[in-house]
Amino acid sequence: MLFTVDNGEVCERRTRQRRTSPKAEFYRNTVVPQQSFSHPTMSTKRLLTVITLLLLLLPHQISASSCQFPGEIQGVWARQAVTGALGSLAPTSSLRAQGVTYSMVTIENARISGWGECAAKHNHRYILAERSRIGGPACHRCFHILVVSPNVVVATSQRDGGCYPTMDDAHRSCPETINHHHHEYIRDSQAPERETHRSKDEIRAEMERVRRVTEQIMLYKVKSNWGDESIAEVECPISGVFTFTYERGGVVGSHSRGIGGRGERGREAMCPHPTSEMSNCPYGFGLNLLYRDCAYGQPDQQTLQCLGGWRGAGGLHYMAVLDTSVKSSAGDTRPKYRCGVYHEETLTGRIHLAFSRDSTCETELYSPTEGYERYQLTSVPAPPLPHAVSSRPHCRFPHSLQGHWTTVMLDHDTLVFKDQRNLKRYTAVCVDDVGDGEHFIVFTRTHCGDSNYNCLWLKRRSANILEYMLGLYPNETLDSSLCDADKFGAQTSWNTVAKSELEGPTQCPLLGSFVGELPDAPGYCARLHSHCHKPDAMTYVVTDCADVTNAYEQRDYLCIGEWTEGDKIYGLTYRPDTHTHECFVGVKTEQGKVFIKEAGSVNGICGRGVRPEIMGMELVQEAECKSVEVSNTPGGDGAPSTSLPPSHRSTRHPPPPHGRPPWQRPQQQHDTITKSWKPITASPRWRTAGSDGGISLVSAACSVVPLMCCLLSLLLLQRTDYWTASIT
Template identity: 20%
Template sequence: MFKQPREIQRKVERIKLLNISLKSFIFSRDYYNIPTPSFSSTSSSWSWLLSSSKQGYHLISTPHNISRSKTLLYRLIVQTFLALFLVTKCCDAAKQDALQSSTGCAFPKRWEGRWFQSGVQQEITIEGSTLSTRGRCIASEGDKFLLVNEKGCHRCVVIYQKHINILQYKESMGCKGRETLHYLCEQIPGDALLYSMFKINPEPIKCPLSGSFTFTYNRGHGECKNPVSKMDMCTEDSRLLLNFQACPDVSGTESTVEELTCLAWWKDGNSRYLVGLVSHYHATSNEDRFRCFVYEKISGSGAANADAEYKLAQSGDATCNGLESAEVGSRIMTLKRAPITERCDFPAWFKGPRHWHALMGNANYIFHPSDGSLHIVKPSGYMEARALCEQINKQTTTEMMAVVHHTTGCTSGYMCVMFYRRDTHVAELQMGTPAARLEDACTTENFDVHRTPFVTLLANNPETQICPMEGYYSIKGFLIPSSSISRHKRNHNNKSRMHRHREVVSFRNQENADSYYYSMEKRKAFSRMRRTAAVAQVLQQPSDNVTQDFYNLESTRARRETMGCNINHNTNRRLYIGCNENTVIEVKPKCKNDEEETYTCHGHWQENQTTFIIAKHLSSQHGVCISYVPIEGNQVQVYAGDTCHRPGMLQAEAGATTTGGFGGGGNSGGVTTTHKTMSNVTVIGKCGDTSTSITLHYRNNSWMILTVLTIVLFNSILR
């Protein structure tokens, strides 16, 4: 079915309108002097015919002039490309407008914090989309940021992250109005000044230059070569100590000590940069402390080469400006690795375990075979001190006196140290007072073997050993250090308060309260009657094993006391050494699940009629030294503490100020605090000695026997 001529006419009109709109939007007919094609059948250049098909009528054109057709085709192609260009430009402008009006631009999270820039009085803060000294970010692309301040000034800031602690940036100059990001960034010249921002209170990094160096330096008045200066590592691998020497023939040199904390380093081209905090008596502000360095290796192969040399240039202010090579700077240094000196070695039995820890648990002593050094490390991982063996004064199979070169922080010196092998997994150290010269370390003024306190060390993962002094005893007091006693009392008081809290019940009237407490008293009285009846039964019906009967009664009382954890440590209790297990020491009765007075033995030795036992708490795994000192007869004094009890060391161990010590064993230059308790112990017998056990139980329970006999006698009189 054919379409109506009216519909065909409407389609022709739409084509005319489309042709007119394109012509008026892009080109002018007069400008190109090209006749407008007509859709009439009388056109000289084009004929429009109606062709019929199954789909209906269609318009087709027939060219009368081939050149006119080509011109029209070229015109259509040009129009299409120009239209695409205009559309692209419009979209780009719209995109920039959208970016400028948005608030979604934000700086990376890792940049947030407080920053210092030389010449800027206040701290610079980066947070979210705000750079405090420049304004708010409204658009970004890569490392380019479009910022606007409160005055409406727009600027492009290009920020480079050299390190997590160092940012450098360039920026467009002047105050611009509403401009695009690309336009403003293109206005930054290639030689624009590069500003540096240093993070305030950053996390230090490991210094790229490690080890000991000797160096010469030049501050523009000549090179100071003699005497030579020295650079050493501190205990932390993020700090270096530079000892500058003054040269009499070179002006501008002085004898001073500077400490450098490394904050960042990066490579830019062939140059390596280092930023650090310099601490010395002239440095009073961030302007004085932040410094930039550029360095390069000038000889030697490999990082740890013995003959390695470096050239290092330092900036004169808190910027990296002007540091283009290691040859130009405020101060030029030539570093040469210090020659490796022959050193002595620590005892083989001490190096074997490689890892020791103090009984207090406040320090680990770790031997490093790579350089033969001993590191004293806190449980947190912080290295408190480092020691190297310098000279051996005397040595046997179990003892060695040596002078060590020790470093604590950035302070170093020489110290006299005694090493004692007490058992396979037990060692002790005595450490003297630091001295500036090696020959002064072991003098009487700096080291007194009779007064210097001991630090007791236990190897990591020590094997258990059979406990000495096997047997069972009567003990009055604690078998735990005083620090554990205070913790035990706190726990006991908390439990007592909870127990009392459960007993304090709110009542609406006094009658109910009286009834409650009357019931409590009745229960207590009934419990006492049952206990008395049990004892009477034991006395009236003698058993073949009286010891076992009394042991059962004692176990019943122990269980009863355990429920409330109300043990009186001032009364006699039982101390078992190697009875239940030959490697275990324990005191009974004890609170339920309370292993504070249960230990495993790991080593022992004898010294001046005193037996020292090194053991571990069964639950906490903390170490303790138990000193067994006989007095007279079957009486013994037992000391339990974080250090071993020695009468001659009482004053030092009790808290005297000591200036020696490079470790964390309680002697690192402050007040030594030890925790020790003394208990009175009576020897009863060997484990399994039944006859002696009977005597012990009758002695400990004589008051109970007398009470029972009195009750029986009273009952007979009443009858």
């Protein structure tokens, strides 16, 4: 519930809580006297007049507090500015390039250059407002912005780029997206029905329909505001060693004149024989291609850096790559970034891969077999298992661990997993069960064919969390001592994965509302509160210590599970806005103090050796969950508004213009290899009665001036048809 109005005490209480805000104090003392607010005959017109004046006087505060972009995507991104180039991945001297150029798009905390300021947000839909330079009404547009990888953002908007005078109008124009999603957690009782099988023609017809009315904008990372490496190393979606054939040319068929098509052209078999080779070896983040027996001449090599993979429009598997052969000089106008779709045949393992003609994911690209450039990949067979493995009695992993996890597939005798540190994919075959239910001697083979014997340690931390670790001393021959305790060193190499479908209810480690001042960032405070009506969700907000309404960023988390090691509590969470997992470690001292710190900056790793009581943030409990009614407005009704302790009070600080925020800057002393907190990324979701999260005028006003909240409350009581611009 957003707020309640029983009598004048609510308005008076909210006003007293925000006396630290000069503008709130000013409006509290200057607007219409309080006794007239509750008068039953007060006209709606009069209230609207007062509220309109307040909104006009406070445009900056409302827009600044309503939403921000995730800190992970703040920086400079490249967007294709000119389409129509005949780009090609395969080397050829006869290629005619019409020219692809890129424009730079800067994403700031609450603004995207050329698109406008962030005025409202719900999930992945953003309302951006661009103010008129001549004093006219603002231009509101709706964008569906999805972070599909650390290097790629997909933005979808209305194709005509129309402007709307209000957020409500812009909301109604929000673009339709087709199955454009990442992995989201579902519980067994909430599992959706399997999508009915659709033919290739049905999927293509649906994609063409959507492309006629929506525009998909691909953004490729150039530079991060945090000063991190511009391109993050991510594992290629296609992993292994393959031979391939290659074709280039227009899409043939009745659909060849669809959106982005250039008319019917014949296919050109450039490399018709399966003698060319492709692999992501030895480094998992790059594809190395060797073209052989091709029509254009001598064998040639090509290197593509993988930028990410995701499930996208039409349910297809998409991937983006960076062509390292394209020079930065003005004379090279070939597409630097490429987008493709791929599909693996279940029975044969053959992979079909197609790329678009430019840096978009739409131009002459409809399916893994219908694209401007087409590859057919055949996996190079792995050698048979050693006799020492195949001749031994059957070994099985525990039945309770079998199934799909985030980066692990566990069968009765085979474990397939990704090494998040080294970007390698392993297949481990069970050779011998040591007998304790956790340690197993396995034969491992990487996606590049490297193999050895090792010990695999499996540890079930909770119903939804599994950790695994390989021994530090692999051997080329089978050795019964591989699982000895001394083979695991300091036990600091755990890999953490979560169930793909969560089992049973989960709960966040901290229930209630907590506040603390950030280490090495005086004046900045963090609030952590669990959603009491939904104990598996929590929100983390960074604000000024002196003014909790001045929120810089916010993250929402889904708690996957927790476990205890010694005096430390580890918790694994999932962030819906960036589709990543984050691990935290906390400790509670004998004096009742609570400290918390991030336990790993690499997705899927809960680092050990972290000492939150020294390097972490101390939290002070403001309220217990039984007395908290959670709201997504910092300092609002749902988050307890207990005054900060004197040690947490300080002056107001403006947000830093460049680099990481102060609460993200590296600490002077490091006792672990983990980084400090990244910025909070999820924007506040304004909730109204009867909606599951939306943006309303009421919530925006209440977050700025408590008096305005009271005015709008009375208006809501008088007018049941109150307009709410909620995004659903």
